[in-house]
Amino acid sequence: MQNRKLSIRKIVSYLNDEESEGGGYWLPNIQRPFVWSPEQMMRLFDSIMREYPISTLLVWKTKDPVKQRRFIDNYHRQIKLTDFYVHEHRRQKMMVLDGQQRLQSLFIGLKGSYEGRQLYFDVTSGQQAAPEDIRYRFAFKDASAATWPWVLFKDIIFNNKLDLQIAKSLVDHAGVTLAEPEWTAVQLNIARARQEFVNNDNITFQELDSVDNDEAYKIDDIVEIFIRANSGGTKLGKSDLLFSLLTSSWDEADSEIEDLLSKLNRSGFAYDRDFVLKSCLTMLNRGARYEVGKFRDGKTKEEIVEKWSELSKAILATHDLVQTGTYIRSDKAMPSYLALIPLIYYRYHYPELFKANSQLPDYILRVLVVGAFGGNPDTLIDRIVKSIQEHGEFVLNEVFGVIRESGRSLEITPHVIFDQAYGSREIHLIFNLWYRAFNYHPAYNGNIPSVDHIFPQSLLRSVKTINPDTGRRNMMKYHQAVRDQIANCMLLTADENGAAGKTDIPPKEWFARWRFKSDAEHEKYLDLHLIPRDPALWELNRFEDFLEARKALIQEKFAYMLQKAEG
Structure with missing residues (x-):
């Protein structure tokens, strides 16, 4: 086993390239999928810019015909790993056993995209920040949304001009005039990026060599090494x-x-x-x-x-x-x-x-x-x-x-149902049993039904009660647990809860007769959502009475489940 070093730009260029040094770097089939979030990826780039060390990688050099796959360049959540498989062969190759998430993040950021968005860098960032905060700002953006000071990061890294020439080119292309402090920040950031990603050999990896010594590491040894190397890693x-x-x-x-x-x-x-x-x-x-x-x-x-x-x-x-x-x-x-x-x-x-x-x-x-x-x-x-x-x-x-x-x-008691709240999986389960005619898997995700408050949160937050400590009416009367309970929730279609939908409309307007074409349609809607028929209960000052009346209707609807709980 020997330690080797490469620059980030160089090793990223070697990924998926069988013509490069060592036959290119690939992922063995035993590797899990890519799991890092954009936030984790951006923190990695920030850490590199801050000169924080990157943990040592582990690579296996082999000619064995092991199943392997390419690194993902353009990542999408629905991506299939099978689309990245490479035919087995007996040519030399470098298989990454530990460090996939870091290398994959670097590859996506410097060579590809995440959900169709490329990695941009705020070239004016870099102000002092706490260790846990972001200092150098990175973000995956659409080209149309990337305005100054956001620049495509790979244009800095894969560029053979001098640092000053790169800085001037970016500013000229953006058509901006910078004050001296901003111009200084841009120059320093480009110099830092080039130093950490291009000039310095910041990637250290241990190489397990099965080419020069084909008896050293067999596939069973590699699997065991992989397990031990990764058993302490996050999310594995x-x-x-x-x-x-x-x-x-x-x-x-x-x-x-x-x-x-x-x-x-x-x-x-x-x-x-x-x-x-x-x-x-x-x-x-x-x-x-x-x-x-x-x-x-x-x-x-x-x-x-x-x-x-x-x-x-x-x-x-x-x-x-x-x-x-x-x-x-x-x-x-x-x-x-x-x-x-x-x-x-x-x-x-x-x-x-x-x-x-x-x-x-x-x-x-x-x-x-x-x-x-x-x-x-x-x-x-x-x-x-x-x-x-x-x-x-x-x-x-x-x-x-x-x-x-x-x-x-x-035991399915009434409280089991009434204790379900906005945002929980259990409330969606109850609503699946309640709203049986709704389409829960439309072709477009934006059309999925969503849970909404009957009495809007903004309306309920406005209700104040007497503060016992001060005697003033400045204490919120209805806290989140009260606002979010199932008796104040309903399931709405995407159209009903969209930009032109219910939003903050109070129940006295949302359930008003004039919104419906006929009495029958109005009554059908109230029945579907188990809404008490008395319009007086739709007023804000009757909120608590509304909850009790609706709980009675909910309990009646789910009586078949509550009765079974007795047995």
């Missing part, structure tokens, strides 16, 4: 490590799991790789808990590969049950995907019984409404699986007994 959980072990012996793991997730999420859900791996472990009777040892023995990996077709069918069938057996139609209404894993186990081992069991939707709704799978539910999942094994069936009362014995409540 045990599921990522397990996936690394899985992909080392299953070349199609990435594409197969990505294809499954694409099918699951095409209708507005957000299943992820963690969920798939935990489901597989559970179905194969390995327990729900992530443990690297489960994949090191080789048997688990072999079983997943061998039984993948049936494993994935069980996951898809359970997802279909969610969509057809309940009215849950989007990620917003899924407080916990983990509640589905016992059902996935049941479908995998008892497919015919699964199809015939009419109690499964009741299980899904009950455990999601009460939040039975909150916290760390691995032990609960294993106990429910044990119940299924003992009975050879998913017996609802037995499963509920297991959940209660685990100290988790299943």
